[in-house]
Amino acid sequence: MRSLSKLLASDTPSAPGVRPTALWSLRPKSDREAGDAVTSNFLLHWFPAKVTRASMAWNYSFWLGTASAALFLLTILSGLPLLLLYVPSVERAYQSVKDIEYVITFGRWLRGVHRIAAHLMVVVVALHLVRVFLTGAYKNGIGRNQQRQWNWVIGVAMLLLTLLLSFTGYLLPWDQLAFWAVTVGTNIASSIPAIGPSVRELLIGGRAIEQATLIRFYVLHIVFLPGALGVLFAYHMWRVRKDGGLARADRAEVAPVARVVAPSPTKTYTLLGVARGTSPAVTARSLEAPEASVNAVPDLARRALIVTLATIAVVSLLAVVIRSPLEEPANALVTPNPAKAPWYFLWLQEIVTDTTIHTRWFTISGAFLGGVVLPGLIVACLTVWPWFDRSAAAVTGEWFARSRRTQNLVFLLVLLAIVVLTYIGMELRGPYWQFYWPWQAWPSVPGRI
Amino acid sequence: MEQRTNSPYPKVDRPTLAIVGVLLILSCAMFFASDRAHDWRYYQASFKQQIAAKFGADRARQVPSGIQQFWVADLRRADRCVTCHQATSWKGFENGEEPYRTHPAEPLKLHPVEKFGCTSCHGGQGWAVDVADAHGEVAHWEEPLLSRSLGEDYSLQTNRGALIQMNCNLCHRYDKETKGADAINLAKRLVEEKGCRACHTINDRGGHIGPDLTRVGEKAPEQYDYTRLSGQRTAFAWHVAHFKDPRALSGDTVMPNFNFTTEQAQALAMLVLSWRRVDIPASYLAGAPHTDTPSPEQAAAEERMRTGPGGWFVQTGCFVCHSISVLGVKSPAQIGPDLSNAVEDVQSRFGRTIDDFLRDPTGTMSVVLSRQIVLTPEQKAVAIEKLREAFAEYQKQKAQSAKGKRP
Numbered sequence: 001m002r003s004l005s006k007l008l009a010s011d012t013p014s015a016p017g018v019r020p021t022a023l024w025s026l027r028p029k030s031d032r033e034a035g036d037a038v039t040s041n042f043l044l045h046w047f048p049a050k051v052t053r054a055s056m057a058w059n060y061s062f063w064l065g066t067a068s069a070a071l072f073l074l075t076i077l078s079g080l081p082l083l084l085l086y087v088p089s090v091e092r093a094y095q096s097v098k099d100i101e102y103v104i105t106f107g108r109w110l111r112g113v114h115r116i117a118a119h120l121m122v123v124v125v126a127l128h129l130v131r132v133f134l135t136g137a138y139k140n141g142i143g144r145n146q147q148r149q150w151n152w153v154i155g156v157a158m159l160l161l162t163l164l165l166s167f168t169g170y171l172l173p174w175d176q177l178a179f180w181a182v183t184v185g186t187n188i189a190s191s192i193p194a195i196g197p198s199v200r201e202l203l204i205g206g207r208a209i210e211q212a213t214l215i216r217f218y219v220l221h222i223v224f225l226p227g228a229l230g231v232l233f234a235y236h237m238w239r240v241r242k243d244g245g246l247a248r249a250d251r252a253e254v255a256p257v258a259r260v261v262a263p264s265p266t267k268t269y270t271l272l273g274v275a276r277g278t279s280p281a282v283t284a285r286s287l288e289a290p291e292a293s294v295n296a297v298p299d300l301a302r303r304a305l306i307v308t309l310a311t312i313a314v315v316s317l318l319a320v321v322i323r324s325p326l327e328e329p330a331n332a333l334v335t336p337n338p339a340k341a342p343w344y345f346l347w348l349q350e351i352v353t354d355t356t357i358h359t360r361w362f363t364i365s366g367a368f369l370g371g372v373v374l375p376g377l378i379v380a381c382l383t384v385w386p387w388f389d390r391s392a393a394a395v396t397g398e399w400f401a402r403s404r405r406t407q408n409l410v411f412l413l414v415l416l417a418i419v420v421l422t423y424i425g426m427e428l429r430g431p432y433w434q435f436y437w438p439w440q441a442w443p444s445v446p447g448r449i
Numbered sequence: 450m451e452q453r454t455n456s457p458y459p460k461v462d463r464p465t466l467a468i469v470g471v472l473l474i475l476s477c478a479m480f481f482a483s484d485r486a487h488d489w490r491y492y493q494a495s496f497k498q499q500i501a502a503k504f505g506a507d508r509a510r511q512v513p514s515g516i517q518q519f520w521v522a523d524l525r526r527a528d529r530c531v532t533c534h535q536a537t538s539w540k541g542f543e544n545g546e547e548p549y550r551t552h553p554a555e556p557l558k559l560h561p562v563e564k565f566g567c568t569s570c571h572g573g574q575g576w577a578v579d580v581a582d583a584h585g586e587v588a589h590w591e592e593p594l595l596s597r598s599l600g601e602d603y604s605l606q607t608n609r610g611a612l613i614q615m616n617c618n619l620c621h622r623y624d625k626e627t628k629g630a631d632a633i634n635l636a637k638r639l640v641e642e643k644g645c646r647a648c649h650t651i652n653d654r655g656g657h658i659g660p661d662l663t664r665v666g667e668k669a670p671e672q673y674d675y676t677r678l679s680g681q682r683t684a685f686a687w688h689v690a691h692f693k694d695p696r697a698l699s700g701d702t703v704m705p706n707f708n709f710t711t712e713q714a715q716a717l718a719m720l721v722l723s724w725r726r727v728d729i730p731a732s733y734l735a736g737a738p739h740t741d742t743p744s745p746e747q748a749a750a751e752e753r754m755r756t757g758p759g760g761w762f763v764q765t766g767c768f769v770c771h772s773i774s775v776l777g778v779k780s781p782a783q784i785g786p787d788l789s790n791a792v793e794d795v796q797s798r799f800g801r802t803i804d805d806f807l808r809d810p811t812g813t814m815s816v817v818l819s820r821q822i823v824l825t826p827e828q829k830a831v832a833i834e835k836l837r838e839a840f841a842e843y844q845k846q847k848a849q850s851a852k853g854k855r856p
Contacts, residue, residue, distance in 0.1 A: 030451035056458070095525070098576040103516055103529070109480040176589075294456040302462050310469045316476035320483045327589040334669040446670040446682040448591045449572075449599065449612065449722070 026298055034295035046237050047296040048245060055246040056294065056303065060135070060399070063307045064128035069233065070311035071121040075165075076226065078114040086172065088218040090211045093174035094329045101326060112319030118166050120315065122344050125162045129155060129382075133411055136404055138386045140243075141250025141396035148247065148396075149386035151239040154232055156383050161229045163344060168221035170342050171214065179330035180339040182209055182217075184349060188341075188371030196368075208332065247397035337431040346425030347418045348375055353433050378414070488580050489516070492533040492548055499549060503541060516578060521566040523730050528566040528575035530583065537562075556629070559736065570616050571595060591670070603685065606712035608632060611719065618723035623652065623738040635713065636720035641747075643707055644781020647769040651724075652741035658769060658821050659704060666725035674699065688718035703821060705770075705784040754778055758842075761835050762788070766822050775842040785813075792840040804833055 024041055028034035035049040054060065085104055087096040100107035132138055138152035171182045186209070190200035205212030244250060294300070327336070341349045348371055355366030385407075395401035400408060428435055430442040493514050501509035518529040536542040536549040543551045552562075560570065568575040573594035577583040585593035593599060595616060600609035611632040621627040626634050640646070646655030649662045670684045677698050678690055687698065692714035695704040709717065743751065754763050759776030762768050768778050770785035786794060795803045799811065807829050810818050818824060824832065 030453045032451055034454075050454070053457075091525075095527075095576070099527075102577050102579075102582070106480065106484050109484060293454065294458060295454055299456050299458045299462070302458070302466060306462065306466050306469055309466075309473055313469060313472040313476045316473070316480060320476070320479045325589075328591060331669070334671060337671060444682055445588075446673065446675060446684065447593075448670050449593055449595070449615075449683055449685045 024297075026301070028295065028297060031295060034297050037297035037301075044297060044301060046241065047300055048241065049296055050293045051245065051296050051300045052249040052293045054248045054251070054292075056299065057248075060248055060397075061246060062127075062131060063303070064124055064131055066304055066307040067311050068121060068125045068128055070308040071117045071124060071315070072229065072233065073308070074117040074312055074315055075114055075121065078110050078117065079222070081110055082114060083222060088172070088214055090174060090214055090330075093172060093214065094326075097173045097175075097326055101324070108323070109316075109319050111324050112322060113315055114169075115324045116318045116322060117315045118169060119343075121162055122166055125159050129159055130411075130415065133385075134408055135247065135397055135399050136389065136391060136395055136401055137247035137397055139247065139389060139391070139393060139396040141247060141393050143244040143250055146243045146250075147239065148243050151236060151243060152386050153383055154236050154239065156379065158229060158232050158236065160379065161225055161232065165221065165225045165229065166344065167342060168217040168225060171209075171217045172221065173326055174214065174330045175325075176327040176330060176334070176336050177325060179209060179332070180336055181342050182213070184339055184341040185345060188348065188352065188367050191365060191367030192372050193368065209330075250396050251394070251398065338429055338433055340425065340429070343422060343426050347421035350421040350425040350429070487578060489532045489578050493535065496535045496549060500539075518575075519562055519566045521564065521569075523564075523733070524566060524569060526566040526568060526575055528568050529578050530567040530571075530573070530575060532578055533580075533583075534567075564733075568592070570613060572613070572616060603681075603689075603715070604711075605715055606710075611716075615719045615723040618720065619725070619727045620729060620734055621737050622724065623741045625744075632712075632716040632719055633723070636716035639709075639713055639717060640720070647781045648704070654741060654743075656766065656769065658766060662721060662724060664725055666722045685718055685722060688721055689714045692717045703817065705782045707782075759835075759839070761831065765824070765828070765832075767832075770817075773839055775846055776839055788836060789839050789843040791836045803836060807833060 024037035024039075025033055026037065028037055031050075038044050038047045038049050082100070085096060085100050085107065087093055097111070100111050102108075104110075132152065132155065138148050140146035140148050167182075167185060171178045182204075186200050186203050189203055190196040192199055201207060203213075203216075204210075205216045240246070340346060351370030351374060352366040353370075355364070355369050357364040357366075389404070389407060391401065391403045391407075395403055424435075427438065430436040436442055493512070497509050497512050497514075500512055512535060516529055517531045517535070518527050519531065520527050531537060533548045534550075536545055537552040539551060541551070542549050545551065556570070566575060567573070571594055572592045573585045574583055574587075574590050574592070581587050582590075583594075584596070585591075595612040597610040600612050603612075605611055608631065614627075614630040614633045617627055617630045618624075618633050621630070621633075625637065640651065645651060645662075648656045648659035650657065651662050653663055668684065670682075673684055673687045675682045675687065677700075678687055680686060689711075691698045692707075692709050693711070694706055695702045696706065754760070754768070754777065757777045759768070759773045759778035762771070762773050762776070762778050767773075767788070768780050770780055770782055771788045772778055772780040772783055773788045775789040792803050795801065795806050799806055806814075807818075807824075
């Protein structure tokens with residue numbers, strides 16, 4: 001690469017003020033070449049030329065956004081071959097998944113990667129949201145025209161899309177696990193007063209989970225939802241750039257103390273058009289000062305590569321070790337006991353059952369409260385929260401800022417409740433949604449013969 | 450010299466990237482190995498060696514390698530059993546150990562493997578290529594291999610390998626007798642002898658006191674009540690225990706205890722579990738009857754009972770438990786007393802007249818007459834009248850036999 005740029009440089013006639021055009025390099029010799037790498041490369045063009053060292057820190061962002069993107073990439077890459085192998089028909093879907101499991105070369109691994117990447121994506125995207133909340137990164141700092149609150153809204157929408165992507169994928173194997181998880185999920189939708197049954201009918205394309213449901217979920221899963229997520233992802237990244245990078249870069253103390261900027265001999269400075277020369281004595285605070293920042297190429301690019309490849313390696317290893325479940329073929333006549341929603345909705349199912357009250361005289365269905373009102377409220381609160389957060393701009397991008405203590409605490413408590421309820425739903429609920437301690441055995445599942 | 454920002458990162462990040470790279474290569478190696486690691490590779494290599502030792506290297510080269518399957522499009526079955534069980538089509542392994550054993554020729558004559566596959570008869574998971582999965586001994590597979598060892602788990606009497614007969618009966622359910630399916634044949638004889646149809650509808654023919662059994666085999670294992678069953682919790686075990694003592698498993702049943710032997714109970718459990726719908730093209734059923742019709746003798750005997758002097762008791766359902774021998778009515782279960790002399794028998798048992806007892810019955814009859822056979826007062830009057838007629842006939846016959854004895 002370097003020899004090529006040298007070759008090109010030597011061929012170009014040099015003239016005063018004309019710089020020979022060099023190709024970009026992953027090992028730039030100067031800041032200018034590093035900047036060229038960003039502007040000349042399609043894959044790297046969304047990077048800024050320079051990035052603050054504070055933003056590079058592992059323990060600020062934990063690179064959860066990058067990991068989410070890597071997982072999204074991985075679901076797409078592993079999903080493409082699955083598209084050619086899976087048949088979205090109620091008669092053949094289960095069989096085609098069995099073939100993927102047993103006889104397709106690398107089929108079991110592909111399905112494992114797709115499934116594990118999808119589950120991890122739910123986790124990592126959620127953790128990313130948690131990080132952004134706890135650091136107040138949705139706040140606008142010192143930059144001009146920042147719209148971080150809107151990027152937060154996009155982020156919340158992307159979390160919901162991630163959940164929907166996972167949920168639509170859940171049905172596709174057409175086994176008992178899939179069928180009943182979707183039954184539970186869509187039944188919750190039908191508890192909305194007045195329009196509930198119509199919403200459910202719209203979701204599943206009829207009154208029963210059948211071929212119409214499968215094709216609806218399938219097309220959503222492979223076209224509309226990933227497409228929407230891709231568009232939002234691009235918008236999300238664009239906004240990050242427009243808002244000046246990670247929120248942490250905004251914090252005043254990040255910029256080194258004002259110092260005399262050494263004049264650059266290749267630049268001509270003017271001062272209000274009055275003074276002109278090559279050596280002004282300017283005192284400035286600059287985020288791009290060499291002590292505070294590094295070039296995006298290679299440092300940011302390398303780290304993004306580390307995170308992406310590490311994510312792929314971890315998922316790939318997990319896919320070898322963990323086998324994807326495939327239960328009996330879907331059977332509308334036999335309800336597995338317990339019938340559980342996908343794990344990320346289990347906190348809702350738990351609330352639904354806990355708020356369902358039977359007395360001698362009346363029954364209160366918890367489905368509307370636990371399945372619609374509560375999650376709706378949580379999503380609504382999350383979405384509008386940046387407009388309610390009145391803390392100072394100075395704490396933007398600061399972990400557990402003192403002035404945001406109360407809201408962080410409430411957020412963490414709600415999060416803890418969700419985690420605990422999810423754990424209870426996953427591990428402690430047995431047949432008939434009975435409570436079992438971890439040391440208590442569930443009654444064994446009967447077989448035919 | 451152009452400006453160049455120094456970076457502290459390469460020193461740590463480059464080795465980190467290298468480690469991640471190694472991890473990536475490791476994961477590739479692992480998933481590659483996991484895709485290669487299958488039992489069938491070992492079994493195929495071993496089979497090739499056996500053929501080479503037995504028939505020479507030339508024949509060994511003919512042994513196919515890789516995943517083998519019978520794809521039966523009509524039945525939507527892809528049976529990959531022959532991937533390991535390669536000897537099935539080779540002569541010379543008649544006494545071999547599984548998976549290297551020649552398949553007996555006899556059943557394959559009428560059921561060619563190209564048309565039926567393996568799992569249609571044997572059960573198991575044809576899609577799978579690993580031992581436990583293929584034999585269906587894994588969670589979430591409800592059609593396990595109907596093998597001898599499964600029969601041993603259930604301590605099957607007489608023939609440990611009999612479980613496979615369940616699958617014979619999927620197609621042969623209307624046969625009176627199926628060659629080679631001794632357990633099923635025994636069970637079918639019991640169904641006729643014990644008169645199960647008095648209470649149950651079987652093959653769309655029979656009574657309505659008990660549940661319709663025509664498709665009882667489709668009932669999901671989760672739908673049985675296992676609370677009173679000890680040992681294995683399976684539908685099969687439930688049926689065996691239920692046949693041996695119905696009341697022990699379902700407390701409020703009126704099904705009598707027929708004192709079946711273990712062998713009989715197991716055969717009957719196999720039979721009822723085979724009673725389910727199967728999606729089989731009509732051409733597959735060419736050799737088997739399509740309906741279950743009674744034999745002429747059975748039909749004639751039934752007709753006699755129904756239209757004879759005791760016909761009323763047959764139509765009403767009393768005959769399920771009670772014979773009325775003087776009127777030619779023979780009960781299949783015979784768990785109640787013969788009603789020929791009910792008029793005096795009720796008097797001696799309960800100290801009440803038959804009119805009084807039928808109006809306000811006690812004991813078992815109070816349950817039966819309030820749930821199974823509900824009679825209007827008019828019907829009760831008919832019953833009393835008919836029982837009186839039967840008693841008159843009884844006395845007449847008794848007198849005759851006494852007369853016949855005396856001289």
